[in-house]
Amino acid sequence: MKKLAFLLAMTTGVVFVSAQKIQQKDVPGLVQKGFQKQFPAVKGAKWEKENGKYEAGFKYKGEDMSVLYNAQGVWEEKETEIKVSQLPAMASSYVAKKQLGKINEASKITKADGSVMYEAEVKSGDVLFDVKGNFVKLAKD
Known part of the structure; x- marks a missing residue:
């Protein structure tokens, strides 16, 4: 019974987590190309995938920011911490x-x-x- 409860809890947890951290190598080439075009000097961005979109978090010119791209590499928004x-x-x-x-x-x-x-x-x-x-x-x- 404990195993069943544990498996049920794990399955439920996985369903509710929609954003997932991913490695840069798992980011589609079009998305990487769009990011490099927009931010050529940025290295080491942290990537997440959420609802079929890709978000890169990074520091740029001393500011914490993130950018969101669709799967075709089209930039949708930029979020800058203030x-x-x-x-x-x-x-x-x-x-x-x-x-x-x-x-x-x-x-x-x-x-x-x-x-x-x-x-x-x-x-x-x-x-x-x-x-x-x-x-x-x-x-x-």
Whole structure:
């Protein structure tokens, strides 16, 4: 019975983990080519695969960032870590007003079309805001 419970727990855990770390050699050539074209000086990026897309995390010009590519190597978005104080004032106010807790990390997300969003990481998940700081959604962890 203990073995069955353990196997069931392991299977359930695997189903709910959607992002998985992968080695650079397992990243499709088109994705690697797109990344090298955009960030030729970056070496040693950490890769993850999530929902058929590929995310590279790395440091660039002293900033922590990540970029997301689809399987065809097309860049979709860039996320750059920022100081919590750099979030739009309305975003910080929203988190406080809704009592979502302390903002642990913040980032600026730039989409391929040039649009910008902000992300505030709180205990319950990631709160997304538009460029002006208006609430968009809460993505639960």
